Amino acid sequence: MRFSGKVAIVTGGAGGVGRALVRTLTREGAAVMVADLSADGCRALVEEIESAGVGVVAFVAGDVQDRAYCERVVAETAERFGGVDILFNNAGIIPRGTILETSDDMWQAALGVNLTAMFYLCRAAIPAMKERGGGAIVNTASAWGVYPGPGHIAYCTSKGAVASFTKSLGRDHAPDGIRVNAVCPHEINTPMLRSGFERRGLDPQTAVDELNRTVPLGHIAEPEEIADVMVFLASDEARYVAGETVEVTGAKPVGS
Ligand SMILES: NC(=O)c1ccc[n+]([C@@H]2O[C@H](COP(=O)([O-])OP(=O)(O)OC[C@H]3O[C@@H](n4cnc5c(N)ncnc54)[C@H](O)[C@@H]3O)[C@@H](O)[C@H]2O)c1
Numbered sequence: 001m002r003f004s005g006k007v008a009i010v011t012g013g014a015g016g017v018g019r020a021l022v023r024t025l026t027r028e029g030a031a032v033m034v035a036d037l038s039a040d041g042c043r044a045l046v047e048e049i050e051s052a053g054v055g056v057v058a059f060v061a062g063d064v065q066d067r068a069y070c071e072r073v074v075a076e077t078a079e080r081f082g083g084v085d086i087l088f089n090n091a092g093i094i095p096r097g098t099i100l101e102t103s104d105d106m107w108q109a110a111l112g113v114n115l116t117a118m119f120y121l122c123r124a125a126i127p128a129m130k131e132r133g134g135g136a137i138v139n140t141a142s143a144w145g146v147y148p149g150p151g152h153i154a155y156c157t158s159k160g161a162v163a164s165f166t167k168s169l170g171r172d173h174a175p176d177g178i179r180v181n182a183v184c185p186h187e188i189n190t191p192m193l194r195s196g197f198e199r200r201g202l203d204p205q206t207a208v209d210e211l212n213r214t215v216p217l218g219h220i221a222e223p224e225e226i227a228d229v230m231v232f233l234a235s236d237e238a239r240y241v242a243g244e245t246v247e248v249t250g251a252k253p254v255g256s
Helices: 016-027 039-052 067-081 104-131 153-176 191-199 204-212 223-234
Strands: 007-011 031-036 056-061 086-089 135-140 178-185 245-248
Touching (some): 007 104, 016 031, 016 056, 016 223, 031 039, 031 067, 039 056, 056 067, 067 104, 086 223, 104 135, 104 153, 135 153, 153 245, 178 223, 223 245
Parallel strands (some): 007 031, 031 056, 086 135
């Protein structure tokens, strides 16, 4: 029970990696606030956890592009669970295209969901963490943020910015006992990846099988394999890890 008495927020909590995070954190004793655009997804996850009787969990659904919503997530978490110790900034979208294929809306959404939401959420959560004497923030960047892949200009730019944001914030708030780190995963077997294949008219399972052969460890990441690293970064076992971006790739380089 690494998180007994701790309170965590998980954005994108109803998605592939988010659900794995919420399940592990609640199993290990944390009270968890699930924040996601999908109210139905949040409700289903909360019902699953409550019916299994293995954790304390609640949700507040909304759009992380909205500053007022981000502030409400932090305020409602503190009100309901007595404080905030851990923030997982995990919500993300992946607009696809070169610059010539990227509309203003796609660009703004990539930056809004993947980057600016972190700014709003961290700015709201850090004072609450300071009140508790410290905390941990784990951001989801991407291998494509640090080694941009082709044809995803808005996504790669937003995730590259998440990496710098994490290092800056990590430096500034380590003296407050707040450790800020990011994971940079390569491909993960989640709805984000599979829906991209579907949109391109491909069978997602065949496409995943093919991708698996490109990874030296033998398969693209399952959501739990990324969530486990993120949970480690939030735990006391990572007490000397701060301001870092951790690549989690199964040894697969970008571009192959
Ligand atoms: N799947 C991959 O291959 C991959 C690779 C590297 C990094 N990532 C990153 O991992 C994180 C988790 O992604 P995933 O693979 O679990 O994808 P996913 O699509 O399964 O989950 C993302 C979740 O974010 C939520 N979300 C999207 N826009 C939102 C908004 N405006 N406000 C609130 N919630 C919103 C969605 O409803 C969804 O539940 C993302 O930041 C993603 O960029 C994914």
